[in-house]
Amino acid sequence: MNQRARIAMSDDEVTAFLEGAKKLQLATINPDGTPHLVTMFYGLDEGRIAFWTYAKAQKTRNLERDPRVSCLVEAGDDYAELRGVLVYGKAERIEDRDHVLAVGMEIARRMTPGVDDELLRTYVEHTGRKRVAYVVEPTKVVSWDHRRLT
Template identity: 70%
Template sequence: MNQRARIAMTDDEIAAFLRDARKLQLATINPDGTPHLVTMFYGLTDGRLTFWTYGKAQKTRNIERDPRVSCLVETGEDYAELRGVLVYGKARLIDDPGAVLEIGLDITARMTGAGEAAAADEAFRGYVEHTARKRVAFVVEPDRVVSWDHAKLAGDSVGRQRSQA
């Protein structure tokens, strides 16, 4: 088995990793073809990455023109700790106010650490409803998912050497 296959996460590991993380790096394509890269808080809907932003944001204009995106969720400081999931796909615009609100509630609860019960809190919900009026949401429909977990190399002399470097 090659190293690439050894460090790949299982579907269950990917799902757990994405559930536990809160931020991703979103890459869209600018009009001149250069990448537009930003960090976003995200949510999950039916296992798919979701994010929301202002309707007039650069990333929104980029996605409206070309829906191809890359989303990177990663963690770790040392080589042996590196873990990540890279999703290549197409971002689908969600502009229905109710759906935008639901995605916004999920993202804001994850972002603040308030948890799922936060949606029932009147002040929390009021804040998100107010913010949602100017926003749109996106669901990333994955074309390809790449993952890695360098902790799986722990018994490998290469992994040990790199983590000690």
């Protein structure tokens, strides 16, 4: 078995890793072709990465023009501890307003565990007026867990 295959996570491990993390690096494509890279809090929608952002944000404008994205979730400080999942895909805009707010609630819960849903709902409904949401339909998933090298 080659080293790449040795460090790859199983589908269940990828799912657990994505469920346990809160932030990702989101790359979209600027009009001039350069990458636009930002850190985003995210949630999961039927197992797929979901995020929301302001309707006028650069990433939103980029996605409306070209929906291709890369999403990197990583952990570990030392080389032997590095773990990560890189999801390539297409960001599909969620049009249903209730679904947009549901994504917002999922993200808010992950960001602030233990906070009462009613408090979160007030925040989500307020900030959600200016936000749009996306779900990432994966085209390729790459993973690694360097802890397997020892």
